[in-house]
Amino acid sequence: MAQPGIKNFIPRTFLAADEIAAFETRGYHIHEALFDAGEVSAIREACAVVCDRGAYATGVAPDVVYWKPGDDPLAVRKIDNSWKASDVIRDAVTHPRLGHIAGQLINAPGIRLWHDQYLYKPERGGKTVTWHQDWAYWQMVAECETVTCWIALCDVTVDMGPMVYLAGSHKHGLQPLPEGISGEEECRPENMDGEEVVVTIKAGQVGFHHGLLLHGSGKNMSEIPRVGLVSHTISTACTYKPGQHHFNEDKMKEQPTIPKPGERFSGPQFPMMWSSDK
Numbered sequence: 001m002a003q004p005g006i007k008n009f010i011p012r013t014f015l016a017a018d019e020i021a022a023f024e025t026r027g028y029h030i031h032e033a034l035f036d037a038g039e040v041s042a043i044r045e046a047c048a049v050v051c052d053r054g055a056y057a058t059g060v061a062p063d064v065v066y067w068k069p070g071d072d073p074l075a076v077r078k079i080d081n082s083w084k085a086s087d088v089i090r091d092a093v094t095h096p097r098l099g100h101i102a103g104q105l106i107n108a109p110g111i112r113l114w115h116d117q118y119l120y121k122p123e124r125g126g127k128t129v130t131w132h133q134d135w136a137y138w139q140m141v142a143e144c145e146t147v148t149c150w151i152a153l154c155d156v157t158v159d160m161g162p163m164v165y166l167a168g169s170h171k172h173g174l175q176p177l178p179e180g181i182s183g184e185e186e187c188r189p190e191n192m193d194g195e196e197v198v199v200t201i202k203a204g205q206v207g208f209h210h211g212l213l214l215h216g217s218g219k220n221m222s223e224i225p226r227v228g229l230v231s232h233t234i235s236t237a238c239t240y241k242p243g244q245h246h247f248n249e250d251k252m253k254e255q256p257t258i259p260k261p262g263e264r265f266s267g268p269q270f271p272m273m274w275s276s277d278k
Ligand SMILES: O=C(O)CCC(=O)C(=O)O
Pocket: 119, 129, 134, 148, 150, 161, 162, 163, 215, 216, 217, 228, 230
């Protein structure tokens, strides 16, 4: 498949048994670079075109734009499903490299994109991202067979407000939703032991975490923007459970065929990334 901006690099995607076992125990896996320097640069530029210029090469807007040119330059720039606006972003967030690894981590028959999220935390800016579990916001996905893939589009150092995982917290089940997803102060859930793992990774590396893993991040105290692109993924076995609202539900209802409650997610809103039966 032609991959604009993403062409030649062939990274390792087969995981060793001990890497999968560590994910089961700790709830996360940090992989060596899955995108090379040229790919990172192409993806980062594509994200900047969509976010900073508000230009959509495909003619289709992202699903949710939380920040647009002219808004507070110190606020986090966040956009959901910019894959719809850019083929380079689509190829990155739906890449089989990510799907293959996510599929092995949760032993899924296949992997689909749930949604992507561009996150640009400006230098000396941004807010704290409160400790949370991703699946808590995705209760229309009946099964917690989800993996978030956080693609670093810059080297992320400790002073840049990196992601922080609470190792093993995915074993404690679903926690109440935090009152707000961002704020000024860190707020760790009470009575929750575990090692805090600060995800300082290089550009092109990817952090994978389980849908129940508690995680958050601090402000960017550095002089360099922290730039990441997130591919939130689900197993192809995941089914639709109405109840909690999510923008994907509205978008799904625009599809020619809409999954009924209890049926698997399908259709163009949820692009296939990888399948084990190839
Ligand atoms: O990048 C961040 O600081 C938070 C991202 C996050 O919560 C996620 O990718 O699930």
